[in-house]
Amino acid sequence: MRTTRRTFLQGSVAATVATALSPVAAHAQDKTAASRRIPSTGEMIPAVGLGTWITFNVGNDPLLRDECAAVMGAFFDAGGRMIDSSPMYGSSQPVIGYGLQKFGRPEALFSAEKVWTSSGANGPRQIEQSSAFWGVPRFDLIQVHNLVAWEEHLRTLLEMKRAGSVRYVGLTTSEGRRHDLLERIMRNEPIDFVQFSYNVVDREAERRLLPLAAERGLGVIVNRPFRQGELTRRLAGKRLPGWAADLGVASWAQFILKFILSHPAVTVAIPATTRVDHVRENLAAATGPMPDPAMRERMAAYVQDL
Amino acid sequence: MSEWWSYRPEDFLLFSPRVYWRMFELHNAAVWPLQLLTLAAGVVMIVLVARGQHDHERAEQPWGAYGRWIAIVLAVIWAFVGWSFLWSRYATINWAAAYVAPAFALEALLLLVAAVLADGLTFDRRGRVAWAGYLLLVFALAGQPLLAPLQGRTWASSEIFGIAPDPTAIGTLGLLLLARGRLLPWLVPIPLLWCLLSGMALRTMGAPEAVASFATVVLVLAALFAPFRDRRDASA
Numbered sequence A: 001m002r003t004t005r006r007t008f009l010q011g012s013v014a015a016t017v018a019t020a021l022s023p024v025a026a027h028a029q030d031k032t033a034a035s036r037r038i039p040s041t042g043e044m045i046p047a048v049g050l051g052t053w054i055t056f057n058v059g060n061d062p063l064l065r066d067e068c069a070a071v072m073g074a075f076f077d078a079g080g081r082m083i084d085s086s087p088m089y090g091s092s093q094p095v096i097g098y099g100l101q102k103f104g105r106p107e108a109l110f111s112a113e114k115v116w117t118s119s120g121a122n123g124p125r126q127i128e129q130s131s132a133f134w135g136v137p138r139f140d141l142i143q144v145h146n147l148v149a150w151e152e153h154l155r156t157l158l159e160m161k162r163a164g165s166v167r168y169v170g171l172t173t174s175e176g177r178r179h180d181l182l183e184r185i186m187r188n189e190p191i192d193f194v195q196f197s198y199n200v201v202d203r204e205a206e207r208r209l210l211p212l213a214a215e216r217g218l219g220v221i222v223n224r225p226f227r228q229g230e231l232t233r234r235l236a237g238k239r240l241p242g243w244a245a246d247l248g249v250a251s252w253a254q255f256i257l258k259f260i261l262s263h264p265a266v267t268v269a270i271p272a273t274t275r276v277d278h279v280r281e282n283l284a285a286a287t288g289p290m291p292d293p294a295m296r297e298r299m300a301a302y303v304q305d306l
Numbered sequence B: 001m002s003e004w005w006s007y008r009p010e011d012f013l014l015f016s017p018r019v020y021w022r023m024f025e026l027h028n029a030a031v032w033p034l035q036l037l038t039l040a041a042g043v044v045m046i047v048l049v050a051r052g053q054h055d056h057e058r059a060e061q062p063w064g065a066y067g068r069w070i071a072i073v074l075a076v077i078w079a080f081v082g083w084s085f086l087w088s089r090y091a092t093i094n095w096a097a098a099y100v101a102p103a104f105a106l107e108a109l110l111l112l113v114a115a116v117l118a119d120g121l122t123f124d125r126r127g128r129v130a131w132a133g134y135l136l137l138v139f140a141l142a143g144q145p146l147l148a149p150l151q152g153r154t155w156a157s158s159e160i161f162g163i164a165p166d167p168t169a170i171g172t173l174g175l176l177l178l179a180r181g182r183l184l185p186w187l188v189p190i191p192l193l194w195c196l197l198s199g200m201a202l203r204t205m206g207a208p209e210a211v212a213s214f215a216t217v218v219l220v221l222a223a224l225f226a227p228f229r230d231r232r233d234a235s236a
């Protein structure tokens, strides 16, 4: 079922009413808070995924490969599904493949890949190579990485979707790059997902991209939730506000993720990590109370003032 | 790619420092005890160059044989580092290394040509430029391996001349500062560019080792182009 704008708005109105009653959404709704609806199909997906840029690029290092596999194991154990990668990420793809093989290719996996080559003609070959690295017959989602040769790749991806060799199609950008072009594509192309950067300090997406995604019924994947770790490192020495406990937040990482996930247009945030304790902590941020709009402003202001 | 100006060096760094330094540890373990051989070759090169200069002054030895030997050994080393380190190992975490590996093969080829040509490469330069050469050579052989323990990493992750690209490039530049010959202008750019690239990557990682790479570039450029170049010795 494709979520229409009307059903989406009904959902968000209900959420707004619920959150208006208390600064923190009631715990009774928490089970669904952990998962989000993919607008184009209604399929549910856990709201915290796993990124693999840098963290999974460990080459043939056997120790580090096992560490990555352990992160994947903890991710699946905690109910995670979406793993995001790209041919640009060095050895991350074969490292994911190694982890998947180790865990017997978990059913839960939602594979999010990218196509990243300046030539549209090379796209299909690259996608084939990527699926060989992962050891999966087809990907759930393929995105055009950084909008590189996007028109040609999108044509290929939509054709693949028609043929049933990929389930969802999307495009990515990051750090605020080329939002104008992304916006134009979001308005005009029949895509399922967009991926861009959004967090408590980089809020540009709130102005146009997030409302547009909601209006068009597009899934939103948020990359760089921690600014590639810069944000978590910067906040590491600072005290969490006392009221963070009301949100069920035990760390800055969870504070940031709650902020991101509480935007109604966000579907999945994909923090990357090399650590099992961090992956658990990140997934736990999708559960428990979510801040309402007023609380979100308070969170942003608090970080701003630090 | 459009909006290229919005990219920072960090955006091109695909791996973490931990993965980078562990790569040397794994590589050292994989090729051990080849390090002993490459270090010994380096020491022999210093001795040969020093003796060659001495003999040359006394016109005792036809100099070409030493020069040829050094060029051939360097060629083997560049081919080996390009294949075993850049192509087979580094490229697994940095796809750009696969594009740099052929440059190492080209340097090996140029060194072979230098070995064959009569006046391809003669290691008989003296004066200040030559001292800069010795300095780089000694640093590549004995200084660079110390950087790992000095930075709190294990000895096992040390970068060794003839095994890892940075000391290989620095040592080669040292030898080239000690040399004259028709092929010199062709032999300097690849190791120099490597030092620049590697320095940029190290700097982006926040590694103080970057200083060694950048200092080498500055020293070599200064030695080759600065007014203090000792022309009398160069044409001796």
Ligand SMILES: NC(=O)c1ccc[n+]([C@@H]2O[C@H](COP(=O)([O-])OP(=O)(O)OC[C@H]3O[C@@H](n4cnc5c(N)ncnc54)[C@H](OP(=O)(O)O)[C@@H]3O)[C@@H](O)[C@H]2O)c1
Pocket: A050, A051, A052, A053, A054, A055, A084, A085, A145, A146, A172, A173, A174, A195, A222, A223, A224, A225, A226, A227, A228, A229, A230, A232, A253, A254, A270, A271, A272, A273, A274, A275, A277, A278, A279, A281, A282
């Ligand atoms: N254009 C694009 O398509 C694009 C661009 C950028 C990113 N992405 C995707 O988005 C993903 C996420 O972005 P990112 O990797 O750039 O950065 P990120 O997820 O914002 O930050 C990753 C860093 O955060 C740290 N971290 C993770 N969980 C933590 C926790 N609970 N507490 C403290 N620190 C924590 C990690 O360190 P530890 O290892 O110590 O946990 C890691 O260094 C990428 O991996 C990639 O899949 C896509």
